[in-house]
Every structure is written in structure tokens, then in C-alpha cells.
Amino acid sequence: MGVLDIFGYILAFMGSGSLIISGLGIVRMPDIYTRIHAGTKASTLGILMIIASAACFEPAWSFKLLLLGAFILITNPLSSSALALASYKQGVKHLETSGVDELADKIKIKADSKEKR
Amino acid sequence: MTGFITLFTLLSMSVVALFSLRQSNLTQSVVLFSGVGLGSVVLFFIFNAPDVALTEAVIGSGITAVVLLIGIRHMHKEPEIEEVMMENRRGIRRIAIALLVLLTLLLLGKTLLGALSVETSNAGQALLEHAMQAGAANAVTSVVTYFRGFDTLGEVAVLFLAATGVGLLLTVEKGEDAIYIEPNFILRIGSGFLFPLILLFGLYIIVHGHLSPGGGFQGGVVIAAAFLLLFLTRRRFGLSHKIVTILESGAGMAYVLLGLTGLWLMGLFLGNFLPHPAEKIGMLVSGGIIPIIYILIGIKVGSEISYVVEKLIKRSHDV
Numbered sequence: 271m272g273v274l275d276i277f278g279y280i281l282a283f284m285g286s287g288s289l290i291i292s293g294l295g296i297v298r299m300p301d302i303y304t305r306i307h308a309g310t311k312a313s314t315l316g317i318l319m320i321i322a323s324a325a326c327f328e329p330a331w332s333f334k335l336l337l338l339g340a341f342i343l344i345t346n347p348l349s350s351s352a353l354a355l356a357s358y359k360q361g362v363k364h365l366e367t368s369g370v371d372e373l374a375d376k377i378k379i380k381a382d383s384k385e386k387r
Numbered sequence: 388m389t390g391f392i393t394l395f396t397l398l399s400m401s402v403v404a405l406f407s408l409r410q411s412n413l414t415q416s417v418v419l420f421s422g423v424g425l426g427s428v429v430l431f432f433i434f435n436a437p438d439v440a441l442t443e444a445v446i447g448s449g450i451t452a453v454v455l456l457i458g459i460r461h462m463h464k465e466p467e468i469e470e471v472m473m474e475n476r477r478g479i480r481r482i483a484i485a486l487l488v489l490l491t492l493l494l495l496g497k498t499l500l501g502a503l504s505v506e507t508s509n510a511g512q513a514l515l516e517h518a519m520q521a522g523a524a525n526a527v528t529s530v531v532t533y534f535r536g537f538d539t540l541g542e543v544a545v546l547f548l549a550a551t552g553v554g555l556l557l558t559v560e561k562g563e564d565a566i567y568i569e570p571n572f573i574l575r576i577g578s579g580f581l582f583p584l585i586l587l588f589g590l591y592i593i594v595h596g597h598l599s600p601g602g603g604f605q606g607g608v609v610i611a612a613a614f615l616l617l618f619l620t621r622r623r624f625g626l627s628h629k630i631v632t633i634l635e636s637g638a639g640m641a642y643v644l645l646g647l648t649g650l651w652l653m654g655l656f657l658g659n660f661l662p663h664p665a666e667k668i669g670m671l672v673s674g675g676i677i678p679i680i681y682i683l684i685g686i687k688v689g690s691e692i693s694y695v696v697e698k699l700i701k702r703s704h705d706v
Contacts, residue, residue, distance in 0.1 A: 340584065341581075341588075344577055344581050344584070347573075351571060352573075355571045
């Protein structure tokens with residue numbers, strides 16, 4: 271077993287741990303925004319780690335895996351942000367304890383300027 | 388192990404399908420329906436059909452969902468249709484649930500029987516032995532473009548007819564787009580990064596059609612999905628009609644011309660007249676005319692589906 275293999279095992283272990291935390295977060299978090307948060311950040315990190323570990327096991331695939339990683343790095347946050355914004359515009363409430371709602375003023379201003387047009 | 392995964396997927400598919408039927412909100416029902424598509428992707432993959440799984444992943448759980456959602460948005464603009472739907476829905480739902488239960492029972496019974504027997508027969512393996520003859524590493528490709536190349540020409544023609552029908556029904560007059568959601572700023576910028584990556588993936592699938600799962604149909608659909616992303620995030624984006632027409636009809640004509648050349652040189656329509664030595668199987672440049680046919684199919688399918696998607700999205704208000 272080479273050094274790369276050991277490194278790959280460590281990365282795969284950490285990545286699956288991160289994915290487990292992400293899954294746990296989706297179940298345990300109280301409202302939709304925190305759930306999206308857990309489902310995006312932790313799972314993106316986990317998948318990237320697993321892709322990196324795959325690159326350690328099979329160095330010949332690294333270019334394709336790099337592209338795959340870039341793809342996931344873009345799509346995962348994008349889809350989550352679209353989901354979160356869509357649910358915000360649909361009027362899904364966030365938790366009272368979440369603190370300040372910085373988007374409230376901006377969305378309102380946008381709606382006003384639309385009415386004027 | 389495979390039996391367990393199959394059973395689990397089938398069960399969860401039926402549960403999701405039932406939920407999708409029982410939803411009163413049509414949008415939620417469409418989202419759940421695309422979940423059923425995801426389940427069938429897993430099933431196709433388990434049963435050694437990665438080519439079909441790829442298509443299902445893009446069409447079944449991607450483009451179909453978007454097209455259905457667009458249809459729902461159009462429906463909400465005309466409330467009368469909605470009322471008629473509500474009256475009919477209860478009856479339709481009962482029939483659909485009955486059919487679904489029957490289908491599920493049949494599938495479950497078949498899977499259980501299949502799990503009991505030692506090994507199910509595998510048509511793919513038998514075909515793989517004949518792949519040498521055609522000169523393509525992917526057995527499915529050698530069937531689609533070589534042994535049944537003529538049928539594929541027919542299929543592509545059917546797709547062309549469907550695209551023409553959609554174009555005739557949903558002709559756009561110059562007006563405002565009916566479907567437009569103010570896109571998320573992050574999504575708009577991100578789609579710019581994403582578009583070339585998806586396009587690259589589609590081209591990769593098309594070019595490697597004779598080596599790995601996928602091919603012209605799958606890659607063409609992936610390319611159409613890339614354009615769908617642009618239609619959804621950019622207001623002013625539109626396909627050039629001239630280019631789509633030239634690509635589409637040019638690819639179709641080239642397909643027929645290739646077939647006729649085969650008839651002329653080999654005495655067989657779509658005969659493989661280019662050299663395809665067996666020892667080159669598995670390399671990118673191999674298989675004679677098979678990769679050329681698949682690239683042509685990819686161009687044709689990609690332009691047709693993109694055209695259909697554009698027509699559906701950019702329908703004007705008063706048509």
C-alpha cells in the first residue's frame with residue numbers, strides 16, 4: 271500500500287464523515303434555510319473529498335475527476351441558493367431565533383421599483 | 388444485494404408515485420414525479436442499461452419536469468381549464484391508482500421470482516459477443532447504429548416530426564415571454580460557468596458513444612439541457628433559427644447519404660464501408676462509420692430538443 275493509497279483512504283473516510291454530518295443536519299435542523307445550509311456546505315465538502323480520494327486511488331483519472339469536482343463545486347451551491355431564494359419569495363418563514371433578515375429590505379425595494387414601472 | 392436494492396427502489400418509487408398522485412398541489416406532484424424518474428434511473432442502471440439510465444436522468448427527471456411545470460404555469464393563466472381539471476381529476480386519480488397498484492404488484496412479483504432464480508438471462512452479454520463484428524466496444528451502440536441502423540433513422544425522423552408539430556402549435560409571435568422568472572443573480576452568473584461544462588459533457592458522451600454508455604441521443608439531450616439552463620436564466624437568449632435548421636437538416640441528410648454510400652460500396656444500407664479492424668476496438672478512432680453516425684444523431688437530437696424547449700418556454704401571451 272503506497273502513500274497515495276493511505277492518503278486516499280483518509281480522504282474517503284473524512285468525506286463520508288462529512289456526508290453523514292450533512293445528512294444528520296438535514297434531519298435535525300429546525301427550518302428550511304438551516305436545512306439547505308447543512309445539505310449544501312457539508313455535502314459539497316464531502317463529495318469533493320471523496321472525489322479527491324478517488325484521484326488518489328486512480329491518478330490516471332485525475333483530469334476527469336477534476337472536471338467532476340468543478341462541476342459539483344458550481345452546481346451544488348447554485349441549486350441550493352436558487353431553492354433558498356425561491357422558498358424565501360414564496361414566503362417560507364425562518365426561525366425567530368435566526369436573527370436579522372437582511373434580505374427583507376432588498377426584496378421589498380425590488381418589488382416597489384417593479385410597481386412603479 | 389442487487390435484488391434488495393431493486394426491491395427497495397421499486398417500493399420507494401411506488402410510494403413516491405402514490406404521494407405524487409395524492410398531492411392537491413400540481414407543482415409538488417410534478418416534483419415528486421421527477422423523483423419517480425430518479426428511481427427508474429437506478430433501476431435501469433442495475434439492469435445493465437446505463438445508456439437508457441443516462442437518457443432517463445436527463446429527460447425523465449430533468450426536462451420533463453420543467454416542461455410539465457411550464458404547462459402548469461400556462462394552465463394557471465386560464466382558470467376554466469383548472470376547474471375542468473378539478474372535476475375530472477378524482478376519477479382519473481382512482482383509475483391511475485388502480486393501475487399503479489396493479490403495475491407495482493406485477494413488478495414486485497416479477498422481481499421476487501427473478502431474485503429466487505439463480506441468474507437472469509442477460510441479452511446484453513450475448514450481444515457483446517457480436518460487438519466484434521460491428522467494431523464498436525459498446526454493444527448497445529453497435530445495435531443502435533449498425534444492426535438496427537435503419538430503425539434509428541426512423542426514430543430520428545419521428546423526433547423530427549414531433550419537433551415540427553411543437554413548432555407549428557406553439558408559434559411565437561413577437562411579444563413578451565410568457566414564462567419568465569426573475570432569476571437569482573447568483574444563478575445567472577453561475578449558469579455562465581456551468582453552460583460550457585454541461586456542453587463539454589454532452590460532447591464527450593456523443594464522441595465516446597461507441598466506447599462507453601451513452602451516445603448521440605443521450606449527449607444530444609444533455610446539450611439541450613444546457614440550453615434549457617440558458618433559457619431559464621437569460622431573458623434575451625434565443626436560438627438562431629437559421630443555424631438550428633441548417634444543423635438539423637444537414638445532420639439528417641448526412642445520415643441518409645452515409646447509408647446510401649454504404650449501399651453503393653457494400654451493397655447494404657448503412658454498410659460499414661470505413662475500415663474497422665477488430666484490434667482497434669476501444670480506441671477513440673475506431674468502428675468505421677458508427678461514431679460518425681452517432682455524432683450526426685447527436686447534432687440532430689441536440690438541435691431538435693433545444694428547439695422544442697425554446698418553443699415551450701418562449702410561448703407568447705396571446706397565442
